[in-house]
Structure formats: C-alpha cells, structure tokens
Amino acid sequence: MAPSTRRRVLAVTGFSLAPLSGCLTDFGSDDLGLATPEATPDDDWSEPDWRPADATPAEDDVDATTVVAGLEIPWDLAFADDGAFVTERDGGVRRFDADELAETDGTPLGPDDGETILEAEDLPDRAAPGEGGTLGIAVHPDYPDTSELFVYYTIDDGGTGNRVVRYDLETEDLEPILDDMPGAATHNGGRIAFGPGGALWVLTGDAEKPALTQDPGSRAGAVLRVTPDGDPVSEPVDWGDEGDPRTYTLGHRNPQGIDFTPQGTPMIAEHGPAARDELSILRPGGNYGWDVVRGGPDDPEYDSYDEHDEATPPVVNTGPETTWAPSGLAFYDDDAIEAWTNHVLVAGLGSNALYAVALRPAGDGVDESNGESDADDGTRYADDWLDDRFEATAHTLFEGEFGRLRHVEPGPDGALYLLTSNRDGRASGEFPLEDDDRIVRLDPA
Structure with a gap:
C-alpha cells in the first residue's frame, strides 16, 4: 500500500463488508440458469412525463x-456548485x-490550472492494471453543505478488486x-x-469471469x-x-455509463462482446442475460432475449456487426442546445463517435415496422425482442473528430463536456494529438 499523505485514511486496514456467499467462480456459463429475485x-x-426528443441533432x-x-487519460467528470471534479485513470482527482x-x-x-484534490497514492491499495485505475467520481447531492x-x-490488496471511498474535502478523511x-x-x-x-x-464489470454475473451475491x-x-x-x-441486497440488476458484462430520465428512471450503457453493445432502461431486479443471452434470434453466437423469459432486454443492441464501445452517457434535458433536448447522449470509444439516441414510447406515432434501418434520419431499433416500452433512433455525431x-x-x-481517451x-490514426487528452466544451451554435 502506498503511504498516505496528509489525508487521514479511516478504517482501511482489514476493511471488508459482510462476506459474500454463493460465488460461482468454478462454474462456466453453460452450467447456469438466469438468476431472478x-x-x-x-x-x-408509467408513460414518460417528459417530451420525447422531436428534432434531429446535428454537429452544426x-x-x-x-x-x-x-x-x-481522464475518465469521469462531475459538476457541483462552482467546481468540476475530474478523475484521471492513471492518477487521482483534480478540481477545475x-x-x-x-x-x-x-x-x-492545463492540468496544473486545476487543484489536485487526491493524488494516486492517497487512495489506499490503488492499482492500475490494464483498464483499471481511478475511474468514477460522484459528488454528494447536498454539496457544498455536505462536502x-x-x-x-x-x-x-493481495488480489485485484474495486472499491468506492468517501472523501471529506473539509476534514480530509x-x-x-x-x-x-x-x-x-x-x-x-x-x-x-x-x-x-x-x-x-x-x-x-464481470472482471473477466462471466459466470459471476449470474450470482446475486458476487457484486x-x-x-x-x-x-x-x-x-x-x-x-x-430481494x-x-x-x-x-445492494444489487439492483445483474447479468451485465461491462457497464460504464449511467444517468436518469427526468422521471428518475435509470439507464445504462454497456460494452458487448465483439460489438453487441447495449443501452438499457433498467427495471428493478432485471437480469440482462450475460453471458447466456446477448442478442436477437439471428445472432450466431448467443441466445436471444426472446428465448428466455428471465432475461430483461435492452432498448438498443447494436448487433454482431456494429460496435459503439459505449462508455459514459447523459440524458440531456436542457433546452440550451434545442435540437439535442431529451436525447440520450452516449460517448463511444472504439467507434470514435458521440451517439444521440431519441427514445419514444413504443407505437407512439412511429412506423410500426420492426427491425433496424440505416437512413439519413438515423438508425432505428424497434425489433420485437427489444424492450417493448420504447423504440430508439440513434444518430452518429463527430465520428473521428x-x-x-x-x-x-x-x-x-x-453546455456539454466531452472527455477524450x-x-x-x-487510439489509432492521427490520435493521440499533441494536446490530448482533452476536455472539449460543446456550446449552442
């Protein structure tokens, strides 16, 4: 463990939550059913109380x-009061x-124009194997009263894991x-x-052990x-x-984006295997199928959602031929960029793109034909085996920019703020650029 600095670390030595039971580390996916509550x-x-996106977003x-x-390698960004808190995967936390x-x-x-809140070595037992490191950040909803x-x-700490810590900006605990x-x-x-x-x-994520995702005790x-x-x-x-009891949904492969509709409904984006990326509107107790279920009836490698009543389907599955490699997402409900209002914005890694997804209650004034179609007005996802509450249309923005x-x-x-990685x-092609990695602000034109 790296030595702590001036910050006081509370109850780290020997820290553990209640022991977990039922982990399926010795089983393969062929041995598993789909866990349910x-x-x-x-x-x-209930029907959304927010207006579905009704304009076509454009880069202009x-x-x-x-x-x-x-x-x-910035990983996450959270605004609170007058601060913007940024994590760097190979570092700690900065405030701008x-x-x-x-x-x-x-x-x-530049990086030094921000205040260093936490150094990497301030995080006990911190490691950065592969894609691991300092990842997500959130600010207490009562900030700055609760700092x-x-x-x-x-x-x-003898094996690779992940941890969430709480840091008090005033006491430095x-x-x-x-x-x-x-x-x-x-x-x-x-x-x-x-x-x-x-x-x-x-x-x-599944920590490279897919069988764990069907164990309700594994986290x-x-x-x-x-x-x-x-x-x-x-x-x-239950x-x-x-x-x-901390588990809300399971059966996920590697989710990296979450936000909420104005109605408070959670949605996530997650990486699929060799494409098959997903955007899901979560249902409590939902099982999203990994690694038994991951596509539609024509998928050559994975079972279809419509073959398993226990599986909860996503709103978008990109299929075995298309990858977004989705990471962070945001439900944009501001009116500042009017044509983008009420779109779900999804950051794409391997795709080098930003996706703007319009959600509409199923059958609400949309062509009833099923299937996925590419056109000037976006790619539509409305197959029978997808989430029957919504139909989705995705637009690709800033591809390669x-x-x-x-x-x-x-x-x-x-405004909107993008983090590059x-x-x-x-990265490939011309990237990384000399000034990477960056925070890019998108203002109304």
Whole structure:
C-alpha cells in the first residue's frame, strides 16, 4: 500500500463488508440458469412525463472548444456548485473552476490550472492494471453543505478488486464504503452517480469471469444501489438469502455509463462482446442475460432475449456487426442546445463517435415496422425482442473528430463536456494529438 499523505485514511486496514456467499467462480456459463429475485419487484412503470426528443441533432448545432488539454487519460467528470471534479485513470482527482471551463475561449487550461484534490497514492491499495485505475467520481447531492466526494478505483490488496471511498474535502478523511467488487485488467465497470432519493448507483464489470454475473451475491456485472454509507437502500431488491441486497440488476458484462430520465428512471450503457453493445432502461431486479443471452434470434453466437423469459432486454443492441464501445452517457434535458433536448447522449470509444439516441414510447406515432434501418434520419431499433416500452433512433455525431470519447457530461451552463481517451494505448490514426487528452466544451451554435 502506498503511504498516505496528509489525508487521514479511516478504517482501511482489514476493511471488508459482510462476506459474500454463493460465488460461482468454478462454474462456466453453460452450467447456469438466469438468476431472478425472490419476488419480481414492481418497477412502477408509467408513460414518460417528459417530451420525447422531436428534432434531429446535428454537429452544426454546436461549437466545439477545447477547454483543458494535456490530461492523463481522464475518465469521469462531475459538476457541483462552482467546481468540476475530474478523475484521471492513471492518477487521482483534480478540481477545475466550473466558470473557467464555461468561459475559456482561447488557450486551453492545463492540468496544473486545476487543484489536485487526491493524488494516486492517497487512495489506499490503488492499482492500475490494464483498464483499471481511478475511474468514477460522484459528488454528494447536498454539496457544498455536505462536502463529500465518492471515488471508484481499482485495488490490489493481495488480489485485484474495486472499491468506492468517501472523501471529506473539509476534514480530509477518506473512508471505504463499498468493497469486495471483483476486478481484473479489463471489465471493471466503474461509473458511479447519485440518483433519485439520494442513493448512490455503482456499476461493476464481470472482471473477466462471466459466470459471476449470474450470482446475486458476487457484486460482479451488476448495478448496485446504496446509501452514502454503502448500506443497502431501505427497499432493496430481494435476491434471497444468498443475494446481496445492494444489487439492483445483474447479468451485465461491462457497464460504464449511467444517468436518469427526468422521471428518475435509470439507464445504462454497456460494452458487448465483439460489438453487441447495449443501452438499457433498467427495471428493478432485471437480469440482462450475460453471458447466456446477448442478442436477437439471428445472432450466431448467443441466445436471444426472446428465448428466455428471465432475461430483461435492452432498448438498443447494436448487433454482431456494429460496435459503439459505449462508455459514459447523459440524458440531456436542457433546452440550451434545442435540437439535442431529451436525447440520450452516449460517448463511444472504439467507434470514435458521440451517439444521440431519441427514445419514444413504443407505437407512439412511429412506423410500426420492426427491425433496424440505416437512413439519413438515423438508425432505428424497434425489433420485437427489444424492450417493448420504447423504440430508439440513434444518430452518429463527430465520428473521428475527437478520437476516443470516454464520457459526456452536461454542465451547469447548458453546455456539454466531452472527455477524450486517446492516451490509453488504444487510439489509432492521427490520435493521440499533441494536446490530448482533452476536455472539449460543446456550446449552442
């Protein structure tokens, strides 16, 4: 463990949550059924109370400005009050002034123009194998009255795992709140966000052990929902005696994006195997099928969602021929960029693109034909085996312009902020550029 600096680390030595039971590390996917809750929760589904996106987004709707350059693989960005908190996968946490990011219109800021909040060595047991490192960040919803940051990062304490810590900016106390999340060189998940009711949502990957995602007690390949102390929420999903009450959904491969509709419904984006990327509107207790189910009836390698009643289908599955490599996402409900209002924005890594997805209640004034079609007005996803609550149309923006995009985050001024990920060893072509990695601001044109 790296020595701590001036920051006080609370209860790290020997720290662990309650032991987990039922882990399926000795089983392959062929031996598994699909895990379901003891009782299927009511997801209180109702028609959206927000206006579906009704315009076609275009690159000309915005002006792009690089506001920070020279970062070291930025991974997440969270705005709160007058601050913009950024994680770097191979580093720690920086804070930039939000007004400076909104007003910079010339020479971009550099890393040293931000305040270093946490160094890498301030995070106990921190490791950075492969795609691991310092990943997600969230700010307490009552900030600045409650001056707490939450950071998700990869650890090595005798084995690779992932941990969420809470850091008090005033007292400089750092405390683990969620541990025992499996980790590996890849598939660490990592995004965290506060949602409705003040719960903290945590995305975990399958840690290169797909069988774990069908074990309700493993915390792998799951969406977890906890209090700011890391405890289960007051009304958890009931997975039975062997399950973890922190688990909201499971059966995920490597989810890296989460946000909420104005109605408070959670949605995630996750990486698929050799394409088959997904955007899902979560249902409590949902099982998203990995690694048994991952496509439609014509998929040559994986079972179809319509063959398994226990599986919860996504809104978008890109199929075996198309990859988005999705990471962070945002539901953009601001009116500043009018044509983009109420689109789900998804940052693409391997695709080097930003996706704007319009969601519409199924059958609500849309051509009833099924299938996926490419046209000037986007790619439509409306197959019978997908989530029957919505139809989706995806538009591809800025393909190849900024390189790999790790995250997209709305700012307090209505602008959007993109994080590039061109120094992570996977860029191609002209990338990385000399000023990578960057934060790029998109303003209304």
